Amino acid sequence: MPKISDKAIQMPESPIRKLVPFAEGAKERGVNVFHLNIGQPDIKTPEVVMEALSKIDRTVIEYSHSAGYESYRKKLAKYYQGIGLDVNSEDILITTGGSEALMFSMQVCLNPEDEVIIPEPFYANYNGFAKSSGVNVVPVTSKIEDGFALPSMVEFEKLITERTKAIVICNPANPTGYVYSKEELQVLRDLVKKYDLFLFADEVYREFCYEGSPFSVLSLKGIEQNVVMIDSVSKRYSMCGARIGAIVSKNQDLIKNALKFGQARLSPPTLGQIAGEAALDTPQSYFDEVQVEYQKRRDVVVARLNNIEGVICPMPKGAFYAIAQLPVDDAEKFCQWLLEEFSHEGSTVMFAPAAGFYSSPNMGMKEIRIAYVLNEVDLNKAMDCLEVALKEYNK
Template identity: 55%
Template sequence: MPKVSHRSETVPLSPFRKLIPIADKAKAAGRHVYHLNIGQPDIKTHPRAVEQFRKIDWDVLEYSPSNGFASYREALTDYYARFDVPLVADNIMVTTGGSEAILFFMLSCLDPGDEVIVPEPFYANYNGYAHIADVRVVAITSHIEDGFSLPSPEAFANKITSRTRAIMITSPNNPTGACYSDEEMASLAEIVKEHDLFLCADEVYREFAYDQPIRSVLQIPGLEEHAIIIDSVSKRYSATGARVGALVCRNPQILAAVDRFAKLRLSPPGLGQMLSECMLQDDRAYLDGVKEDYQARRDTVYRRLQSMPGVFSYEPGGAFYCFARFPIADSEDFCRWLLEDFEHEGATVMLSPGPGFYATPGLGRNECRIAYVLNVDDLEKAMDCLELALQVYPGKTELVVDALSSGRA
């Protein structure tokens, strides 16, 4: 029998999807599973997209240009102008979701064996894309005790080697919900200019910054040749199935390199672009309502976590995730146990184990990511399950973790 590739056998597993078969068994056995493991919101998709979809009258669903429909890219320039990011349409490469934009960044800006520095914990699929591109992720650890703030400039400088080509950040952050300050972004800008690096910022949660707006990397003077944005409509408009993202920058060499890869896959989704373009129209009232909803969900989850003995969390500033530390020895075992052996009133809760969001072995073993993507009533019930589960979990530890006593994990 022919053997599959070593690459396929060693690609990292998704920490938020690998327990799905166990969750499916729990549901088949009659239990309700509150899915807080993945960023699939229950928020209704922007109604303009639904209306437009119902009106479609196409005879042929044809290819779009490799860089995306011109009308959509022009509409995106108006969108970015709201955030004081002046662009022209040719600065925008439409992609098949934000995922393809990340892969295009790695393939275009780094050669095999090159290094990209990423603050951990980070979006777990970065590891997978780096694996495909044969790029080495160099992790720089941020800490829950500091609210997962950006590590110091000195810490970044200590990670830079002759193979370093880029720094990659996410703000607002998945999985932590941290939002980096203007001062943090300015210090990072100085590092990339001093060492002539690319700075790639995943800004897909831009609208969901609850305490203060984030500063885009394309707003920072002097980064015209360095800065790249990863963007997507998936979470902004609750349209994860549209599969439309973008890579945005002002460096013509990067855009030309990305275009070569884009032409190989021919076209980003034409139907998704059409729906995404219509969602940009009159979207502010929709986004304001969604942001208010997510903020209420954040407040619910944070309040409940704060009341659970032995649990340490912090108030996330953005996105719709919270990363918490629990009085458990092994979060992988805990998340599996929740699905296999625990139920409360016919239900259980599904979380994402912490280690999958770290590159450094051993970190995250007593941490989990919670995606607050359900309505407040369901979140309350999910938190009831979690609180009761922690009381009876056989792998519970006696260590009470707080900001003063936990130390660095």
């Protein structure tokens, strides 16, 4: 039997999905599981999308252009222009989700063994994309006691070597909910300019910002050729399954080369693009309602968490995640125990252990990521479970 590759063996399992078998076990025992482990919102996909899908009038589901439908790219450019960003359709490559956008960006910009600096905790799949591309992740730690603010320029500079080629940020951030200020982004601009690095910014949570508007990397002056913005329709329109994202960059050489990777996989999903293009007509009222709903959820969850003895949870300003530190020895063990051994009024709760969002060893061992993607009633029940569980676990 031939051996599988070292790369496959080293490829990390998803910390968000690795406890799934235990959740399935709980369900088999008749226990209801509140899923706060995964960023799959319960919010409805906009009606304009479902309507467009029910009315597809083509007879052949064909390939699109490898860069995505031109009509979609043009309409998407207008969306960006509408939020004050200087983006034209030729600055956009439509991808199969934000995942592929980041994957292509790493492949196009970094050689194997090159280094990318990422503030941790970070979206765990960045590890997978880096491993897939043979790129080394160098973490710079942001701290729960600072509310996960951007580490200082000095901290970044300590890590820069001749192999450093890029910085990746997520803003608003998964998993911390932190939103970088204009000043923090200017620190990144100075860094990127000084060392001539690429700056990849995952801005897929742009619409989920509870205190003012987020500042896009595309607005940073003087580093237009260094900046790559990663986008996706998944969260904005609650259509994660459409698998449509985009690379947005003023660096035409980068876009042209990314297209070669795009040609190898032929085209992004046609049906998802139909959904994505229709979604651009979503009325503002949809976003307003979603925003109010998530802000309420956030306030409930964070208040409940900080009311539990020994729990620390900084107030997230965006996205729909929070990181909380628990009074336990090992959050992963605790999360598994919640699924295997605990129930309260017939229910339990599933979180993502936060250690998997850190790249440094032994970091975040007492932390969990909470995706507040359920309604207020269920969130309160889930917090009841956590409160009771912590008492029982620590007995």
